[in-house]
Amino acid sequence: MNRFIDHLLLVSAGTLVFAAAALAQSSDSPPDDHADRVLGKTLFELNCASCHELSIATSERKTPGEWSATVVKMISYGAPIAEADQPLIIDYLSTNYAPVR
Ligand code: HEC
16 A cells, blocks of 8 residues: 555646646747737737728737837727737837838
8 A cells, every 4th residue: 555655646746747847848938928929919809890891900010119019099089999908019019010121
């Protein structure tokens, strides 16, 4: 019986080591950065499709300053975008829809 318990303990210890290794590996890439990018895309899709197609934005190429002005303009048209979400949307657009140089 003790052997059986020892075996169980070994197995769960092994699982823990494996989980810890997986966690350590995923923290190699900057997780916050990635989360912000995914969040920016989601916020863009949620906030920018109610009045027109998303493609009206994704067909444009703008600098961060221009995207910022665009988002401010959309808010003046009535887009209900929380202040905290604005930089994430502007970042997402500036990174993915920047002028080609
Ligand atoms: C309340 C309605 C509304 C929402 C929500 C909205 N837009 Fe607009 N958008 C408009 C209108 C109206 C126009 C056309 C007038 C114009 O060209 O300024 C427009 C035009 C645009 C254009 C083309 C003109 C330009 O300035 O480049 C872009 C790009 C754009 N929107 C991006 C966005 C983005 C990005 C979001 C989300 C942050 C968004 N829109 C959300 C109403 C909206």
